[in-house]
Amino acid sequence: METLKRRLLDMLIIFVLWLLLTWSLDLQGVVAGAILAVLFALVLSRLLPPHVERLFSPVRWFWALMHIISLAFWVVLANFDVMYRVLHPNLPIRPGIVKVKTTLKSDEAKAFLANSITLTPGTLTIDIIDDWLYVHWINVHESLEDTEAITRDIAGRFEVTLRRVFD
Amino acid sequence: MKGMTIIVKTITDFVAAFIVVFGAYIVLYGHLTPGGGFAGGVIIACAFILLMLAHGREVAFARLPERAAHIMDSSGALAFLIIGWLGVTGGFFFLNVFGRGDMFRLLSSGMILPLNIAIAFKVGSSLFLVFAALAMFRRRSFRAMIEEELS
Amino acid sequence: MNSGVTPYILISIGVAFDLVGAIGLIRLPDVYNRLQAATKCVTLGTALILLGVVAASGWSAMGIKALLAAVFVLWTSPTGSHALARGAHIAGVPLWSGSVIDKYKEDTGR
Amino acid sequence: MHTFLLLLIIGTFLCLYRVAMGPTPPDRAVGIDTIGVMVVGICGIFGIITGQDFYLNVAIAWALLSFLGTLALAKYLEGRGFDE
Structure with a gap:
């Protein structure tokens, strides 16, 4: 029963992707998409990631929207930050690799946290080992041993929304 | 640790299904837009090569087993030949024996669409197998290879 | 294809960010700093150009494909730069001489 | 539009x-990755200039191949085989 439900979900998602790609309601195209969805869901099993059923939860979609809005703000800020640093004649940088502890549990949340950190001002995720993220920071301005402040400064701004989206 | 980090694994899982559907779109609309069997087959193979890079060989072969890839490889070439020989019933090799259909719709090209699908099966599975086979060779130092040559 | 001023604004901002990323790739001192500038500026620049395509063509086949390409770039580009940074650190590329701390080397020894 | 195209081509030469x-x-791998993402933008501008939507297919395929190449280069830098 569980696998049947999962297969139907796979078919639906592949069919929606096909409709988005062709973007026409021509009968032949729609039938071809339906055949393709059934074929892929039956033959290429486990192609989609686990927990696909979470796509149908409106609460998660709301928090995903909140995350996208906050991420857009920080990304634009990050670009002006990089522009200032690159075009300044003296190159005002003070780089270093710091360590950040995350409280998120699932793999998806960790992956999207790492990508969000890469896109925000002055930080670049280098590695993730269990709960510790190693982050290259272009302008280290906190005191170096104060892991709490560094964590709050780098990862804290996204954990609130990402926890509600993925965990 | 097998494969790359969690980040790469998760993002690869998210995009692999989209890449396969995109490759199928390139194959099926190959006669209306640029693309076709070869390009779509390469894109479908890229999805599985991506899985192999991110997760390691076992996971990629669990998604597309080696034996199934071999069968698809051979049957693609066979299907191409059979569709070509169907033309002989009307006169000569590769003669279009299917209907032409309406212009600018999916079924409008006679036998180009089945030929595209056959080429896609052939190219996709064999490119995946070639990548897997080439990755299996151990990387050895040039010094060892030269010494082995000289001895 | 509606002609307005919105696509021109979006595309010009995107191209400006792309050029800043390229200049940062040349000016900054070591591979990690270059990766920072290149990833942030070029990813947002390309995404803005593709959003400009969406604004220029509306909800047609072209607009939807541009939207899909923008989502794809926004997901994969940071991932690729993360993999490159990890590879560079494991390959033994040192940090710039003005760097203040390297926790990763202290913890993993690579 | 042609001005934007020219500026982007200048940008790719800066990466070169x-x-x-x-x-x-x-460093070379970073340059190649950056060029790959920039070419996606060039394909988008080509799409606007010509009004043909298949340039966006090229853009998606190029983004995919650029990601694949970056992962392969990263794995090569780590010093591991491609299938482990």
Whole structure:
């Protein structure tokens, strides 16, 4: 029963992707998409990631929207930050690799946290080992041993929304 | 640790299904837009090569087993030949024996669409197998290879 | 294809960010700093150009494909730069001489 | 629109400087990755100029191949085989 439900979900998602790609309601195209969805869901099993059923939860979609809005703000800020640093004649940088502890549990949340950190001002995720993220920071301005402040400064701004989206 | 980090694994899982559907779109609309069997087959193979890079060989072969890839490889070439020989019933090799259909719709090209699908099966599975086979060779130092040559 | 001023604004901002990323790739001192500038500026620049395509063509086949390409770039580009940074650190590329701390080397020894 | 195209091509040549002159192999890999993402934008602008939507297919395929190449280069820099 569980696998049947999962297969139907796979078919639906592949069919929606096909409709988005062709973007026409021509009968032949729609039938071809339906055949393709059934074929892929039956033959290429486990192609989609686990927990696909979470796509149908409106609460998660709301928090995903909140995350996208906050991420857009920080990304634009990050670009002006990089522009200032690159075009300044003296190159005002003070780089270093710091360590950040995350409280998120699932793999998806960790992956999207790492990508969000890469896109925000002055930080670049280098590695993730269990709960510790190693982050290259272009302008280290906190005191170096104060892991709490560094964590709050780098990862804290996204954990609130990402926890509600993925965990 | 097998494969790359969690980040790469998760993002690869998210995009692999989209890449396969995109490759199928390139194959099926190959006669209306640029693309076709070869390009779509390469894109479908890229999805599985991506899985192999991110997760390691076992996971990629669990998604597309080696034996199934071999069968698809051979049957693609066979299907191409059979569709070509169907033309002989009307006169000569590769003669279009299917209907032409309406212009600018999916079924409008006679036998180009089945030929595209056959080429896609052939190219996709064999490119995946070639990548897997080439990755299996151990990387050895040039010094060892030269010494082995000289001895 | 509606002609307005919105696509021109979006595309010009995107191209400006792309050029800043390229200049940062040349000016900054070591591979990690270059990766920072290149990833942030070029990813947002390309995404803005593709959003400009969406604004220029509306909800047609072209607009939807541009939207899909923008989502794809926004997901994969940071991932690729993360993999490159990890590879560079494991390959033994040192940090710039003005760097203040390297926790990763202290913890993993690579 | 042609001005934007010219500016983006100048940008790719700036990246090509890093590919040619990079002191270490990872520098060259970063240049190649950046060029790959920039070409996606060039494809989008081509789509607007010509009004044909298949240029966006090229953009998606190019983004995919660029990601694949970046992952392969990163794995090569780590010093591991492609299938482990």
